[in-house]
Amino acid sequence: MSTIDSGVDNLVELAQRRYEVVSKGDIDAIMALLCDDPVFELYPIGLKLAGKENVRRYYHHFCETVTPQLEATPVGSPFLSSSAIGFEMDMVRQGANSVREEFRVLALMNAEGGKFTGERLYASEGLFRLMFGGPIWSLLTPIE
Amino acid sequence: MNPEERQKLVDVALAHAAAEAAGDIETTIGTLDDDPIYELQPMGRVMRGTDKARRYYEYFFPNFKPMAERSELRSQWVTDDGVGQEYTIWVRVPGGELERHDVIGILTFGKNGKLSGERVYASDRILSLMFGPLLDEAEPLTPSESPSHVGL
Numbered sequence: 667m668s669t670i671d672s673g674v675d676n677l678v679e680l681a682q683r684r685y686e687v688v689s690k691g692d693i694d695a696i697m698a699l700l701c702d703d704p705v706f707e708l709y710p711i712g713l714k715l716a717g718k719e720n721v722r723r724y725y726h727h728f729c730e731t732v733t734p735q736l737e738a739t740p741v742g743s744p745f746l747s748s749s750a751i752g753f754e755m756d757m758v759r760q761g762a763n764s765v766r767e768e769f770r771v772l773a774l775m776n777a778e779g780g781k782f783t784g785e786r787l788y789a790s791e792g793l794f795r796l797m798f799g800g801p802i803w804s805l806l807t808p809i810e
Numbered sequence: 811m812n813p814e815e816r817q818k819l820v821d822v823a824l825a826h827a828a829a830e831a832a833g834d835i836e837t838t839i840g841t842l843d844d845d846p847i848y849e850l851q852p853m854g855r856v857m858r859g860t861d862k863a864r865r866y867y868e869y870f871f872p873n874f875k876p877m878a879e880r881s882e883l884r885s886q887w888v889t890d891d892g893v894g895q896e897y898t899i900w901v902r903v904p905g906g907e908l909e910r911h912d913v914i915g916i917l918t919f920g921k922n923g924k925l926s927g928e929r930v931y932a933s934d935r936i937l938s939l940m941f942g943p944l945l946d947e948a949e950p951l952t953p954s955e956s957p958s959h960v961g962l
Contacts (some may be wrong), residue, residue: 709912710852710933745894747885752894770851772914772931774885774896786884786896788914788931790852 677777681744681751684775684782691729697722705784708798711791713806715798720805721784727802735759735796741770750774750786757793769793811890819925823893823917826925833871839864843920847927850937855948862944863927869942877901877939879908892918892925901939911936 680699687695697718706715706724715724741754752774759767771789775782787794798806811819822841829837839860848857848866857866884896894916901909913932920926930937938945 709931710936712910712912742891743889745887745889747887747894747896749885752887768854770854772851788852788912790854793852 676780677746677751678744680777680780680782681775688725688729691733693722693725693729696725699782701778701781701783704782707784707786707809708794708806709786709788711794712809713794714809715802715806720802723805724798724802727800728797731800732797735761747774750776759796767792769796816888816890818923819919820888820893822923822925823919826917827895830867833875835864835867835871838867841925843922843924843926846920846925847918849927849929849951850945850948851929851931853934853937853948854951855945856951857941857944857948862947865944866941869944870940873942874901874940877903890919892916892929899936901936903939909935 684696684699687699700718700721702718703716704718704721706721708714715721737758737760739756739758741756744751744753746752752772754770754772757769757771759769761767769790769792771787771793773788774786776784776786795803826838826841829841842860842863845859846863848863850856857863879900879902881897881899884898886893886895888894894914896914897912899911899913901911903909911933913930913936915931916929918926918929932940941948
């Protein structure tokens with residue numbers, strides 16, 4: 667069954683570095699771990715965010731606006747697929763008027779040549795409208 | 811879990827998938843624990859029990875499978891939790907339109923060498939096509955039914 671037989675350690679290390687720089691909100695370091703033309707695919711809503719500049723804008727939005735609102739808890743351990751490292755995560759947003767919103771996301775992060783080529787994210791539209799909301803939503807295009 | 815135990819459960823998961831592909835209800839049900847759980851994400855609902863699993867397959871095989879024209883396996887993985895598979899499925903819906911759906915199914919390992927069920931990530935639309943009227947009986951997922959939370 668499919669695991670990545672070569673480069674596993676590198677992929678795990680790459681994912682750990684990414685987790686750390688995203689946690690710090692270090693946009694330049696985040697972008698340095700991505701390929702030149704990253705693509706973030708959002709399922710099941712079937713939209714994508716493509717291109718380095720768009721992804722940079724997304725991370726600015728995510729780190730400045732979204733991260734402070736969300737408490738994330740990993741579900742199980744990260745896993746290796748045939749081409750990616752993935753994880754499941756529960757996210758909680760404590761919104762205005764003490765309204766608590768709970769979300770689940772599954773993310774698959776593909777890598778090539780020591781850089782991530784993007785992500786395939788499976789989550790509800792409600793979470794995507796939070797993560798990719800504001801000025802980012804208009805940058806999303808349909809997945810063909 | 812040692813490698814031999816994990817491989818045995820992987821074999822059960824593959825047998826489950828093969829029985830599903832063959833439309834064999836009894837063999838499919840036979841790979842499941844006595845109280846299987848089908849977790850539906852991101853809608854956050856759950857169906858429990860062998861009776862509902864059987865009713866699901868009794869709907870799924872004659873109603874959904876004929877609509878699924880083709881599928882493409884995008885990725886798959888194995889953990890101590892189960893076997894995950896990411897698919898793109900093209901479904902010919904009533905009216906003739908061909909719809910694309912992207913689905914993740916994680917066959918979760920249970921006790922006694924069987925599966926505890928499945929965790930599915932898919933749109934409300936395809937879950938409705940797969941489960942039919944049974945979807946109305948799905949209950950909200952409680953935190954205790956989620957897999958254990960551990961550090962990254």
